[in-house]
Amino acid sequence: MTSPVRLALLGCGTVGGEVVRLLHEQSADLAARIGAPLEIAGIAVRRLGRDRGDLPVDPALFTTDALGLIKRDDVDVVVEVVGGIEPARGWLVEALRAGKSVVTANKALLAEDGAALHDATAEGGGDLYYEAAVAGAIPLLRPLRESLHGDRINRVTGIVNGTTNFILSAMDATGAGFAEALEEATELGYAEADPTADVEGFDAAAKAAILASLAFHTRVGAADVHREGITEVTAADVASAKAMGCTIKLLCIAARGADATGRETVSVRVHPAMIPLAHPLASVGDAYNAVFVEAEAAGPLMFYGRGAGGAPTASAVLGDVVAVSRNRLAGVRAASESAYADLPVRPMGEALTRYHISLDVADRPGVLAAVAGVFARHDVSIATVRQGPAGGGAAGRGEDADLVIVTHVAPDAALAATVRELRGLDIVRSVASVLRVEGGL
Template sequence: MSSEKPAVRLALLGCGTVGSEVVRLLHEQAADLTARIGAPLELVGIAVRRPGRQRGTIDPALFTTDALGLVKRDDVDVVIEVVGGIEPSRTWLTEALRAGKSVVTANKALLAEDGATLHDAAAEGGADLYYEAAVAGAIPLLRPLRESLHGDRVTRVTGIVNGTTNFILSSMDATGAGFGEALDEATELGYAEADPTADVEGFDAAAKAAILASLAFHTRVTAADVFREGMTGVTAADMASAKEMGCTIKLLCIAQRGPDSTGNESVSVRVHPAMIPRSHPLAGVGDAFNAVFVEAEAAGQLMFYGRGAGGTPTASAVLGDIVAAARNRISGTRAPSESSYAHLPIRPIGESVTRYHISLDVADRQGVLATVAGVFAKHEVSIATVRQSGREEDATLVIVTHGAPDANLAATVEDLRSLDIVRSIASVLRVEGGV
């Protein structure tokens, strides 16, 4: 008599770039997966919008357009969702979780906007919710935050979590190209979508930042809580100025735990381009790679690095979650539930303290520097360095500040705009990493 346990039955929602790779890996690694889990995995259905579309060697009998019906089937143990978007994915996954079925999802948008609904449904149904693939592709990042560092106090998470923007900024840094030229290259090579808005305006990174902050600080954080600034305004001149300072520019997500203006514990989460010194571990992350730098009180500094996007890397993370969910079902155990006990308030961007790099086009005449410095002093923003270059009647002032609250800097910039000696404010960039 065979001692092999009954198969763990899987339903797959979506069979695009990631979904098709999940199917391929399930087939190619079937024997190894069975050995790791202690039972075989059986794919019993795949929900797609166009079932007649050619999808290689996948059995056409598996395809259905009725995703909700597939989720509700009694012979489904684990639901895998790689469709994306808010609805109808939220409906499908809450249905599965409330029915006690494990869920594996790569849906960062849904988790960042309404992860609470999924976690509540998982608690109600006593089900597992895994989502390692939602942030940084194949990089094992979320499980260390949720499990390995659970006994530590994470204080800050800084990351490059969007491969498209990192490719663009790396190209600008290496070649001196402008944003438009670098974006065209990224599009031609397939790194950027036809509509790159979600990437270059920081929406994708903000969703991931919300998920990271939620796990790191045991607090429910949504995408709406994240301050977001895109990188379309970064110029070749900004990159050249960064080089002069020994820096480069990256689109960073920064989540930090610390006191607010009244001294109470709070969380700050932001996404924006920033100058960082070339000595910082994140500065050398090039091409379309992702990296996340975690700082914790006991563990110290940790770095997670790898490919953050693409069908195969993302499918690898999905498969890891499938194995974990299947093992739990076989053993009758559950994954760690959501940890949101801290309920920390979100600190507004105006209270976030950092340094700034400001480039001003000014009239080249006597007293200009003193007038500009007076505006900074008025708003209690201390100047660290000033560089000036002139051309005929115009001059460029490049000012780097000491740390100051964002609100003070914003007020300073508004006052500078009103000065008749300031022709334009060419750029305002944050400076991170102790330059």
């Protein structure tokens, strides 16, 4: 075998610790696959004195000088599992410009400023791999940028956040409200102490930007993604979905298609939506992830598995380490970023979707006609209407009724304008909920 491939590991938390453990346990196999052994040159951490249990690593390898570690001449590959934008961005740009290969799981940085990393990669001539940034151990990004490179991808729909999927699955299974399901997710370790990034959709939006960039050969950033979280989803919404033969999931949806002028664009959004139980994503429960890819020649493809956790993420990181190490030994590099299409991102208002709208209305003649008139004025076609006794009206008075309307496909701006006008009608006591409907119901 040739000289070892030397790794600088930035971060040694849940994922970094698993990377160290797997490097130790699988050292012989990894060396055989690469053609050279892997060695840790150093591990950058915030605190040197932290108890790291029985981690199989020489304590002398730990340092708080991440930049100094990166600049060392004996470092070939930089593995970043710290997360966040800064100082990770500065570290990785420095490494890439110096010609070192980088493996990162940093979805937030890739979505915020992936352009800087790709530009630095082109300048330095190394590799940038980031399979672990989306959907953990699920082989997803490499198929998008390599296996499907000869095809045209039209749509990517995914469940890419395990915390929110656990919460919505629990609400569906037990009838619990959002707060109860979140409390359970926190107790079981699926939700962070501060779950904002998950439940407000920030995590999924970053992943959606990465997926869209790869699928459509276009630089898409986090700011291009329309984002809504699940905090407003209620037990009543879940029950209504069940009545329609649906379930509610937080979806990332990236689609390619023509806008009203015929210009080809991409649309990228993250929001809760009802999907029919027959849809492949509907059965994805617990904290699992799944991504449904629709390609012209390959047809529909489904990628499914554990999308988070130390061991699954470390598995994806090591897969990338093997790939970049083999490239370095062979004196080659991976294909550069493919952003040739440079398609404009369509505003959310132009995205084509459907709405499920639940109204608390006055129970008197002419109400349905007045409500239908609002939809007609905004050129939104109604698919179904369901009416029943009010759930929130005064007991025994019979003055209110529940009206549930599902629309046909229309621009999101027209649907939103319809809802705004409905809120202003005297006959509409309240707009109880608004959810998008996806998946061909």
